[in-house]
Amino acid sequence: MFLNRLTELRKSKRWSLQYIADRLGIAKSTYAGYESGYREPSLEATKMLADLYGTSVDFLLGRVTEPNHPPAIQRTEHIELLELDQVTITVDGKSLSSGEIKHVIAFIRVLREMDGTAKK
Amino acid sequence: MFLNRLTELRKSKRWSLQYIADRLGIAKSTYAGYESGYREPSLEATKMLADLYGTSVDFLLGRVTEPNHPPAIQRTEHIELLELDQVTITVDGKSLSSGEIKHVIAFIRVLREMDGTAKK
DNA sequence: ACATATGTACGCGAATCGCGTAAAATTCGC
């Protein structure tokens, strides 16, 4: 079995088998076979798994111990939380609704406000 | 075809199909199938190929352009809030710190939990 | 306790693999 890191990765993100299967467009039982070692994914599926989990194929295969070696050039993209059109933010595999985003923004503002006043 | 870098790698080292096949312990025609795209190697064989060529599986799969750099991470449309090394989320123009992100995740979890129990 | 969601196990048809074989193409000595 070469993908024994899959389960811990998925659980660390609180994703279900069904969620992963849907994202990959495969059956739940198929993905379950990957985690249990009963089946081996194709290279294509393995690549998609690395994308989904935000890691490298080498890490999934246990060829490397670091889950995310930063790329040589760190190109960070900035997204303002209020202007989310093309990108979906998820928590525990469920995308944030527009209502939740508003709450988050309010929450962050209060959080920062408290930080400012408390530290005076 | 996902392994089109194999041929150039092999030729850059002036190796023959037979040589690689022997090193891997497979038939020459089998390895030839990998290069031509006629067949797809198992994950195990893919790992051995990366070892042989002294590169990463991610490079063999074209997931990364640099043969010797550590594998990088690819961005998707969906971004799990836990994996924000690649993208920076901002609120009011100020990027979320890792601590704030943790708070947001906890906040969302509680929010959803409450939503479930206290249905008016 | 019940209903729903999540995880596990397995049989079947279909797709793919690895191999041997052999023809095409390239390289090499002369």
Add this chain to the structure above:
DNA sequence: GCGAATTTTACGCGATTCGCGTACATATGT
């Protein structure tokens, strides 16, 4: 150049493996 040896490409066959649906087991939430 020219043939022999090496390398590369192509393909059929048997066996393996895949992906799916289904069914069952376990966990979670109302």
